[in-house]
Amino acid sequence: MTRQLALLLLLAALPLAGCGKMKEKIPFLKSKAAATPALVVAAAPVATPRPKPAPAAPVRPAIDTNAQVVVLCYHRLEGKAGGGLSIEPALFEKQMEAIKEAGLAVISMQDFLAWRRGEKNIPPKSVLITIDDGYVSGFDVGVPILKKYGFPATFFIYTNFVNSGGKTMTWAQLKKLRDDGFEIGCHTVSHQDLRRKPSKWAGDYESYLKEELETSKKILEDKLGIRCVTIAYPFGLHNAAVHAAVEAAGYEAAFSTYGARLGHGVSPFTLGRYDVTAKMPGTQQVFDVAINFTGMAAPSDGPAMAQDAAVAMITEPMNNTATTDSTPLIKANLASFGEFDPGSVEMRVGSLGLVPAKFDAATQMIEYKVDKALREGSYSVIVTVKVGGQPREARWTFYYNTIGEVPEPAAPVTPATKPVRKPGKK
Numbered sequence: 308m309t310r311q312l313a314l315l316l317l318l319a320a321l322p323l324a325g326c327g328k329m330k331e332k333i334p335f336l337k338s339k340a341a342a343t344p345a346l347v348v349a350a351a352p353v354a355t356p357r358p359k360p361a362p363a364a365p366v367r368p369a370i371d372t373n374a375q376v377v378v379l380c381y382h383r384l385e386g387k388a389g390g391g392l393s394i395e396p397a398l399f400e401k402q403m404e405a406i407k408e409a410g411l412a413v414i415s416m417q418d419f420l421a422w423r424r425g426e427k428n429i430p431p432k433s434v435l436i437t438i439d440d441g442y443v444s445g446f447d448v449g450v451p452i453l454k455k456y457g458f459p460a461t462f463f464i465y466t467n468f469v470n471s472g473g474k475t476m477t478w479a480q481l482k483k484l485r486d487d488g489f490e491i492g493c494h495t496v497s498h499q500d501l502r503r504k505p506s507k508w509a510g511d512y513e514s515y516l517k518e519e520l521e522t523s524k525k526i527l528e529d530k531l532g533i534r535c536v537t538i539a540y541p542f543g544l545h546n547a548a549v550h551a552a553v554e555a556a557g558y559e560a561a562f563s564t565y566g567a568r569l570g571h572g573v574s575p576f577t578l579g580r581y582d583v584t585a586k587m588p589g590t591q592q593v594f595d596v597a598i599n600f601t602g603m604a605a606p607s608d609g610p611a612m613a614q615d616a617a618v619a620m621i622t623e624p625m626n627n628t629a630t631t632d633s634t635p636l637i638k639a640n641l642a643s644f645g646e647f648d649p650g651s652v653e654m655r656v657g658s659l660g661l662v663p664a665k666f667d668a669a670t671q672m673i674e675y676k677v678d679k680a681l682r683e684g685s686y687s688v689i690v691t692v693k694v695g696g697q698p699r700e701a702r703w704t705f706y707y708n709t710i711g712e713v714p715e716p717a718a719p720v721t722p723a724t725k726p727v728r729k730p731g732k733k
């Protein structure tokens with residue numbers, strides 16, 4: 308049977324298979340189906356009397372390895388009543404509207420994973436929406452808004468929290484999420500720092516990681532009948548030992564909370580997310596940086612990048628933004644470096660050289676207040692640390708000028724001179 312004929316038969320069978328019903332349930336499938344007219348076109352040659360249509364090439368979609376993904380992280384959608392990790396429902400809706408207005412594609416976790424595996428393409432600027440912990444407001448407030456916009460989302464659940472009363476989701480609600488086409492990911496059993504075992508844990512560190520990573524996965528899979536291949540680190544905290552355990556437990560992707568633009572080659576175990584609900588000044592700015600794709604790019608895991616990685620982190624001033632303050636406070640959270648020697652931390656600022664920055668090991672924040680007025684121009688900031696004796700580096704650029712605007716590039720980039728990356732190649 309030719310491929311085209313198979314497609315035609317498949318198309319004819321779709322209404323019988325209750326796909327229409329499925330689309331009703333999964334609103335974001337609607338837009339996807341509408342966006343694939345190619346399927347119908349591909350079937351057309353069968354209707355023409357041509358005897359021998361050329362055999363179809365082996366199916367290997369062209370993957371845009373230059374596409375970028377930003378991941379948003381929410382917790383509670385309860386306004387002030389939800390405390391520090393909560394966002395006003397109206398603001399959540401406003402942000403969904405902003406994503407739609409910006410013409411960005413909100414993709415499902417499955418599409419993201421398929422793109423990483425080289426099996427499916429995604430739009431050049433794609434957004435993943437994630438909601439952590441398992442508060443019922445994600446279900447009551449989040450789902451109706453997400454459905455209104457036809458946006459898929461992933462709920463990262465820690466299993467001790469489910470059915471524990473109060474504002475937590477029940478297993479029945481999680482089943483409803485699953486049936487509505489939302490992704491359920493893991494957020495461990497007890498929501499603790501995975502980098503060290505808690506003093507209460509009787510066994511060794513290995514058994515602690517096994518419990519948090521494997522038991523939680525098994526509980527979600529058994530209770531919900533799903534395959535759970537994604538995890539979000541509690542508090543975004545992780546290190547190399549955690550990555551290895553996450554991989555051994557069978558996860559395909561693990562997310563932190565250090566927002567970055569994710570390219571095709573980034574490590575699957577340090578996928579940064581923009582935490583857009585933390586009640587800090589600048590949260591709206593974090594959202595804007597995320598959806599404008601102006602934040603830092605996550606390091607690629609290619610060997611050439613290993614020694615010179617620009618680590619994903621939230622900085623001040625943010626990457627590629629301008630400040631009107633001639634003596635700005637330069638800040639970065641270094642937690643995404645993982646475990647490093649706190650005595651090895653250094654900050655360099657373009658034209659100032661090595662600066663006496665203060666590093667606070669408790670908060671992982673490094674900061675330096677510029678003490679002499681800067682001249683107008685661009686400044687790269689480079690932070691270096693040593694991890695196991697090896698230098699690691701993060702760098703970003705900000706501008707200082709009196710108008711507070713990022714200057715236009717002097718010469719426009721001609722697309723023809725840009726190197727074209729071959730699909731399927733990292």
Ligand SMILES: [Zn+2]
Pocket residue numbers: 439440494498541542
């Ligand atoms: Zn959490």
